[in-house]
Amino acid sequence: QVQLVESGGGLVQPGGSLRLSCAASGIIYSINAMGWYRQAPGKERELVAGITRSGSTNYTEPVKGRFTISRDNAKNTVYLQMNSLKPEDTAVYYCTADVRALLPPQKWYWGQGTQVTVSS
Numbered sequence: 001q002v003q004l005v006e007s008g009g010g011l012v013q014p015g016g017s018l019r020l021s022c023a024a025s026g027i028i029y030s031i032n033a034m035g036w037y038r039q040a041p042g043k044e045r046e047l048v049a050g051i052t053r054s055g056s057t058n059y060t061e062p063v064k065g066r067f068t069i070s071r072d073n074a075k076n077t078v079y080l081q082m083n084s085l086k087p088e089d090t091a092v093y094y095c096t097a098d099v100r101a102l103l104p105p106q107k108w109y110w111g112q113g114t115q116v117t118v119s120s
Helices: none
Strands: 003-007 008-013 018-025 028-039 044-052 058-059 067-072 076-081 091-101 106-110 115-119
Touching: 003 091, 003 106, 018 028, 018 091, 018 115, 028 067, 028 076, 044 067, 044 076, 058 067, 076 091
Parallel strands: 008 115
Antiparallel strands: 003 018, 018 076, 028 044, 028 091, 044 058, 067 076, 091 106, 091 115
């Protein structure tokens, strides 16, 4: 019984900042990769940022230099610090994680999503 729960979304003005959090709960052995996707109205879901357990990161080009992904392995939590937000960042942001647990031994999980709206 593993769940991912996102938090930290909301309404912010252009140029502002938000920090998203995603905590995995349950009886978890370890988590390999974690990441954030987003889906804007009329667009397909896209990868925003990913991070391995060892800390290697990757970002989609539009957010490079503005967003930072990080994780706390002891807390099974991944974060997305979003600075210099633009209206085009408006989307539902989804957390995902590759979880090792008892049952099943491995599974990709998704959070329920959190709304980020950038508007003046």
